Amino acid sequence: MSDPAPIIGIDLGTTYSLAAYMTPGGPVVLRDEAGHALVPSVVAFLEAGIVVGSEARAHAVENPLTTVYSVKRLMGKDVGDLHEDLKFLPYGVVSFNQMACVQIGRRLVTPQELSAIILREVKTRAEAALGQPVSRAVITVPAYFDDAQRQATRDAGRIAGLEVERIVNEPTAAALAYGLDRKQDALIAVYDFGGGTFDVSILRVSDGVFQVLSTDGDTHLGGDDLDRELIELITSEIRAKFGASLEFPPSTRQALRNFAEAAKIRLSDRAEARLQVDLGGDRVFDRLITRDEFERRAAKWVDHTIEHAAAALKAAGVSVQQVDEVVMAGGCTRIPLVRRRVQEFFGRVPYTAINPDEVVAMGAAVQAGILAGMQRDTLLLDVIPLSLGIETMGGAMGKLIMRNSTIPCQANETFTTYLDGQTSVDIHVLQGERELARDCRSLGRFQLSGIPPMPAGMPRIEVNFLVDANGILNVSARELRSGKEASVQITPAHGLTRDEVQRMVKESYAHAVADLTAHRLIDLRNEAHRVLAAIDKARREAPSALDAGQQAALGEAVADLKARMDGQDPDALSLAMRKANEAAMPLTQQLMDEVLRKTAVGKKLDEY
Amino acid sequence: MSDSSRADTAAPVKCRQCDRPLTQPLVCDFCHALNPIAAGKDYYSLLGLPRQFDVDVEQLRAKFVALSRHAHPDFHSGESAEVKELSLQMSSAINDAYRTLRDPASRAGYLLELLGGRSSAQDKSVLEGFLGTMMMLQEEIADAKAAGDQPQQARLRGVLLIQQEGLMKRIGSLFTQYQEAVGCEAVRRQLLDELRKQINAVSYVRKLLTQLE
DSSP, rough: OOOOHHHEEEEESSEHHHEEEEEETEEOOOOOTOOOOOOSSEEETTEEEEEHHHHHTTTTTTTTTTEOOGGGGGTOGGGGOOOOHHHOOOSSSETTEEEEEETTTEEEEEEHHHHHHHHHHHHHHHHHHHTSSSOEEEEEEOTOOOOOHHHHHHHHHHHHHHHEEEEEEEEHHHHHHHHTOOOOOOOEEEEEEOOOOOEEEEEEEEETTTEEEEEEEETTTTTHHHHHHHHHHHHHHHHHHHHHTTTHHHHHHHHHHHHHHHHHHHHHHHEEEEEEEEEETTTTEEEEEHHHHHHHHHHHHHHHHHHHHHHHHHTOOOGGGOEEEEEEEGGGSSHHHHHHHHHHHHSOOOOOSSSSTTTTHHHHHHHHHHHHTTOOOOEEOOOOOSSEEEEETTTEEEEEEEETOOOSEEEEEEEEEETOOOOOOEEEEEEEEEEEEEEEEEEEEEEEEEOOSSSOOOOEEEEEEEOOSSSEEEEEEEEETTTTEEEEEESSSSSSHHHHHHHHHHHHHHHHOOOHHHHHHHHHHHHHHHHHHHHHHHHHOTTTSOOOOHHHHHHHHHHHHHHHHSSHHHHHHHHHHHHHHHHHHHHHHHHHHSOOSSSSOOOOOOOO | OOOSSSSSOOOOOOOOOTOOOSSSSSOOOTTOOOOOTTOOOOOHHHHTTOSSSOOOOHHHHHHHHHHHHHHOGGGGSOHHHHHHHHHHHHHHEEEEEEEEHHHHHHHHHHHHHTTTOTTTTOOOOOOOTTTHHHHHHHHHHHHHHHTOOHHHHHOOOOOOHHHHHHHHHHHHHHHHHHHOOOOOOOHHHHHHHHHHHHHHHHHHHHHHHHHTO
């Protein structure tokens, strides 16, 4: 009965993606030979082809228009939802069929296809690590993702060649990853602050039952926003110093973004971070940013997260004192300010034992294990985050399913016709908490047809709205007088139709890289080039940093690496690279200081 | 009209998989196969609880969890489309049942309609004088909020909570009287009418409470 192919858990993150799988001993994160689990969620379109991950990210400054990051922010959305983001994104985003799409040259690429490219990379690495093909996955989404965003994620999985067995909420996954050892009743709050999204969920865990009581959040609040605070600080000061009309072309913006992100991360460990930006023409922007300054700017975003936490508690009907444990997920939870505020608010030290970058993927693996029948004792009861309803007369939102209802759940509503002989009825389905339809999120128009012709007002069309375990809406309809099943045609508001997804699945199979080894070899060779270049540069900058013995060892390792690069053995190449990095360690440690340098060697920022 | 809490079918329904008689509507005790919900099954019989207002919340949760462990889609991932569909339908019914019966006010409204009482759409009336009280409270809430008077808002909240408590006690007592008035249709009709008014009143109180959160 059970399929031998494992179901893997995938965290498709705004900044990083990774996979894990379930073993009898618990969830295990899948890593490459170098021990890396995280794949940067970046796709670059180069002349030579499409690259993903670290390699793509390395190209960001040189190719800002064709390197796409933070795709997750575009999923299930249209351009109108993204005004703030668009100011900061160097790549082109245009609206097509009410979907935000990325413009690469002449081509328009949907966020689903971009996410599929990332997923395909994660899938390939998982297959390499597991030593067997992978075709089934559980993919995580922010708890606050609406129907359109969830469908987009599922479509991305399909296009990547995966059977998406379940879409699971990220905070719930984090709770699953932590909860394996807990047997007693506990009230758990999960605080998930990622690169682009924020969620907080309140769960009751008792005797293997994980019941989500409520969830709250913002799919548009994350580490990216903190980066932007620093970017704005830097750009405004640069303008003040070097000219108010100084424009920042895409490659400059990308470089500044790299600086800001690196500074943000550095400030988690150090009280200050130094920025040196070479603007060309003898203009250098040299600035020491303190943690205090960063925290002052970051404070308002962190305050928002605490507001959401308070709202989640209220919706769950519990007080902050009743919370037994606070669990953290997402890279931003490493920031000292965040940890302080969370501890202040909940009045207890948050539990951070599991790597916040990995905990969600591990939880997805646990869910995969449940689906594979490995865990009969664990029952997961999640909720729908936003109310679902239809547009009623006068443009109001008529709620049919309330937010925080345990899923699966359903509601029925009966409609009729207003013209004699009318054989189809349109309904407009919405998601959100506001009173007016126009303030809620449109899920699309549902056309119910095949209604037997009758006088106006006679037909009794019962429409069943069923939200499945993925938190995705399924609509079916039946005309009660005749008993006839109506056909439901969905025109999604911000998504792909079934046919479009099918087409993309076919196309991606045609472009799939057939030879796994060849792909790995290309990746490794590129990485080896960079390692050699970095070692070379370091040697030039600190020629006397190594003693004779260390110099000899390094020389040998470098020669070996160069030899392996021409070979056909990816494992040997990977090993040689690791050895070269180790031999260079004493050298690079000397060079590590507070100064952050530009990523591309020898490149100056454009000037106006 | 009897309000027996047992299944109202003529012959015992058999499990579609192992053919043994089903002791409960959804999951076979012997082979654990999911069985389609017979038409007209109410939330009480779905969860295997007696049809009455007083519900042991712990027992309700235990039954809900036990059934979910069998019905939830997570446990039928590798099975046929038919079973998956059944699991989906069943889980949503169980979830709806638990949600409705867990909250005393929604439970009261549900039970009232099961017993043949009018729905809130059909009868929006409340007891005399109640609306006047609510309107006064509404004004006081608006004033307190406009003035940013937190202590006053907290006081009003307290008043409303006491009102709600009183109403729920009355509702509980009315249901008990209903159960005891076996065979007295006229009395039962009256009780259902009053129940409708009291349950409508709780809705009003709750609406006002949401303004004070």
